[in-house]
Amino acid sequence: MAIKFGRPIELRDTPHRDTAAAPSLDLTTRMRRNRKSEWARRLVRENVLTTDDLIWPLFVVDGSNLRAPIASMPGVDRLSVDQCVRDAERAMKLDIPCIALFPYTEPSLRDETGSEALNANNLVCQSVRAIKREFPDLGILCDVALDPFTSHGHDGLLQDGRILNDETVAILVQQALVQAEAGCDIIAPSDMMDGRVAAIRAGLDRGGFGDVQIMAYAAKYASAFYGPFRDAIGSAKTLTGDKRTYQMDSANSDEALREVELDIAEGADMVMVKPGLPYLDIVRRVKDTFAMPTFAYQVSGEYAMIAGAINNGWLDRDRTIMESLVAFKRAGADGVLTYFAPQAAEKLKAGR
Numbered sequence: 357m358a359i360k361f362g363r364p365i366e367l368r369d370t371p372h373r374d375t376a377a378a379p380s381l382d383l384t385t386r387m388r389r390n391r392k393s394e395w396a397r398r399l400v401r402e403n404v405l406t407t408d409d410l411i412w413p414l415f416v417v418d419g420s421n422l423r424a425p426i427a428s429m430p431g432v433d434r435l436s437v438d439q440c441v442r443d444a445e446r447a448m449k450l451d452i453p454c455i456a457l458f459p460y461t462e463p464s465l466r467d468e469t470g471s472e473a474l475n476a477n478n479l480v481c482q483s484v485r486a487i488k489r490e491f492p493d494l495g496i497l498c499d500v501a502l503d504p505f506t507s508h509g510h511d512g513l514l515q516d517g518r519i520l521n522d523e524t525v526a527i528l529v530q531q532a533l534v535q536a537e538a539g540c541d542i543i544a545p546s547d548m549m550d551g552r553v554a555a556i557r558a559g560l561d562r563g564g565f566g567d568v569q570i571m572a573y574a575a576k577y578a579s580a581f582y583g584p585f586r587d588a589i590g591s592a593k594t595l596t597g598d599k600r601t602y603q604m605d606s607a608n609s610d611e612a613l614r615e616v617e618l619d620i621a622e623g624a625d626m627v628m629v630k631p632g633l634p635y636l637d638i639v640r641r642v643k644d645t646f647a648m649p650t651f652a653y654q655v656s657g658e659y660a661m662i663a664g665a666i667n668n669g670w671l672d673r674d675r676t677i678m679e680s681l682v683a684f685k686r687a688g689a690d691g692v693l694t695y696f697a698p699q700a701a702e703k704l705k706a707g708r
């Protein structure tokens with residue numbers, strides 16, 4: 357008997373037969389064959405989520421040694437600067453490449469024009485400096501928009517019930533410069549004013565920040581799913597009206613391509629679609645059309661829905677989180693901003 361690798365070839369070549377289930381349908385193709393075991397599923401898996409795909413948004417609040425829960429985002433806290441540094445350390449340990457910072461501004465510091473946004477020592481700038489001091493290799497993304505700083509909760513200047521575009525852009529350029537000065541790596545304009553990417557790019561370049569990247573919230577929809585975020589930054593109660601004159605209509609899709617095209621032409625290095633899961637069709641169109649580094653934001657309301665159901669025992673925690681995140685990869689996203697970043701990274705690092 358011929359011996360190869362220690363086993364009789366005749367035996368090795370005997371096909372495995374499941375005699376108990378002799379097929380009665382005459383099918384050439386049976387899709388289930390490739391799903392028969394974990395190793396076989398791994399072999400044909402088309403998309404994978406890794407820790408490299410994650411951006412973790414954090415909320416900063418004044419104080420020290422403080423972690424203040426946010427009622428509508430169970431499991432997410434507002435962090436004082438020192439605690440923000442601790443979570444930055446956690447991000448480093450979990451191989452999360454980048455965090456995003458959002459401030460809760462004291463009501464007394466909010467005004468009509470959002471002037472605190474330009475304070476080089478505001479909470480965001482303090483956090484960037486503190487984190488960069490300890491963890492220079494962690495990427496930091498800062499949002500550019502005025503809503504955490506304005507008394508009326510809008511992203512731009514409000515005059516006679518209208519949001520001024522060009523006047524707002526001039527302020528956003530200053531805000532971007534203040535954040536770049538603090539050490540921010542990625543400027544992420546989330547305001548949806550027209551022309552802001554070009555203006556910010558020019559401002560950064562003039563200021564000597566040619567290496568600072570821009571991730572444009574290019575296709576950002578006027579969404580009910582931002583509710584918990586507005587609780588977190590304290591703009592929910594003060595917001596007058598809604599943001600439908602500058603954020604996109606959720607019924608539109610072609611318009612997203614025009615928005616993205618403009619932001620790319622204006623110098624965006626990366627583009628974002630927001631919200632996430634309800635807009636995966638937009639992610640796919642954007643990726644297919646422009647082949648740009650494309651990100652999606654799984655926003656606060658999406659987090660609240662999933663976390664709420666998990667906490668009620670209605671959905672399995674790990675499986676739901678991982679399924680929701682790989683969906684972004686399947687849709688063509690290169691990465692996801694998600695409040696589940698640490699949970700997902702822990703799960704990924706633990707392996708299967």
Ligand SMILES: NCc1[nH]cc(CCC(=O)O)c1CC(=O)O
Pocket residue numbers: 499501503511546547581582583584585586599654655656657
């Ligand atoms: N312009 C600010 C901004 N940046 C990110 C979000 C939402 C993020 C989330 O819901 O998690 C918002 C809220 C808004 O536009 O009202």
Ligand SMILES: [Mg+2]
Pocket residue numbers: 548549550551574615618619
């Ligand atoms: Mg635009």
